[in-house]
Amino acid sequence: MSTLNILSGGAAQGLVGSLTSAFKGLTGFDIAGEFGAVGAMADKLRKGTPADVVILTAALVAKLAEEKLVVAGSMADVGLVETALAFRTGDPQTTVRDAADLREALLASDAIFVPDTRASTAGIHVANVLQQLGVADEVSARLRIFPNGATAMRELAASEARRPIGCTQSTEIISTKGVTLSGSLPSGCELATMYTAGITTAAAHPQRAQDLIGLLTGAGQHEQRKRAGFIGGRDQVPA
Template sequence: MTIRLLSGGAANGLVSTIEPDFLAETGMGITGEFGPVGIMRDRVEKGEHVDVLVLTRKIIDQFAADGVVRSQSVQDVGSVATSIAVRDGAESVDVSTPDALRTALLAASAIYFPDPEKATAGIHFAGVLSKLGIDGEVADRLELHPSGQHAMAAMAAEGDARSIGCTQVTEILNTEGVRYVDELPEGCDLKTTYTAAVCTRSEAMREAERLVSMLTGPENESRRSEAGFK
């Protein structure tokens, strides 16, 4: 038997580091699926059986109000910044101000980011391009992918030294072949709180509660920090 987890892509790396300890303690593995929070929300709303959710605070709060998750189990994992990445070996880029970010994006050969309709970072970054007034100029260089993890993996595999990626810092740090540059600058920034909770229909309630505790508690604070959570 395994614990079923649906999560935003932001928690993928963290769950991977915790899983061996969880298995050793409970004897249960974790069957985790990670992707845009909008897609994960839709799957839960359609009745998919899940034990633990890690989604944005707003979605979890609504699920608690609707009785989908146990309100007493709700705990924040941490905050994640939407950030900029380049390929390993590429020169860094200045994204310290909105003007600097605009210049860097206009100079990019390709811009990799996640689904602008379902992914938290993708929705936000599409808005940033519009806010900077360059959405039309860079439209033919946009490389859209189902999730931030997919976008970063694609940039690592097929991008070049002038490619730029944007997604949540946790997905950047969890992808080989890309390098974190910086958070989006003030005025373009986004920090998203991710929250874990146990589903009311879980058939492994004790183990699900333990997983939430491991994801959010002080025993794994250093792992959360290393994964990009604050």
């Protein structure tokens, strides 16, 4: 069986999953690989984990290209992903209009579900926001930290806490059953991250890798990207 291997940030897992059938119909290849914190995925590539394609933050893919691990000319933006709030489906949602509302929502929660605060894009940002809001010490015991946003959201969905809340990238919230996207972080606390795909220099199937990037970024997938939580990308440029 022919397989294209990818290493990707968790933000792109839902989008890649939605394109798997189309990719197989186009190329005959299945898609396999890992999704997780972008820093961890980059380190896997550096340590020799086989991969044809990476889908990581634009800055990280550019760094890997500098390290000669990604073909610079293959890089293509998939779209922006916002860091957002999530609630367990069915729970009352708190309206968060500004930083004060966000501070109040975090302090009112008895469990806060987040991805890795050292290696994931959203997790690092959440840790910074908690410091910015002056609540890091007060809520530290309530943090529930997981390797990636998808796992954090699954745990939020299954949580038995009285009033849990989650914070990760919108794409990971949208693709997880049992949690509801509440909205992006408010002005002053917001983060929108560009995700970029690239072909690795050690790709076993570079042409198939290019085919996948074409699907991920092409104008024909605008609605799929939008449903998955991506903003912008090449589809916003008129043909």
